[in-house]
Amino acid sequence: MPRIANPAYGEFDPENHMPMGFCATLNFTYSAEQIDMLSGLPAFTVQEQSQVIFDVIKDVIEQKTARLIV
DSSP: OOSOOOTTTOSOOGGGGOSSSTTSTTOOOOOHHHHHHHHHHHHHHHHHTHHHHHHHHHHHHHHHHHHHHO
């Protein structure tokens, strides 16, 4: 999932913590709260968008299967 804010997740926006904040590319030290925010955002977004993800996967499988049948 892209590292972008999700208003449904809360106020956390990774862009506000870059390039010099804790989301900086070369930062490898995080507090427990920062880890929760960083891992929680994509986990929440995947769960929120799971039906869309499943639908896209299903469509790709159907398209590839249709090419094999022809």
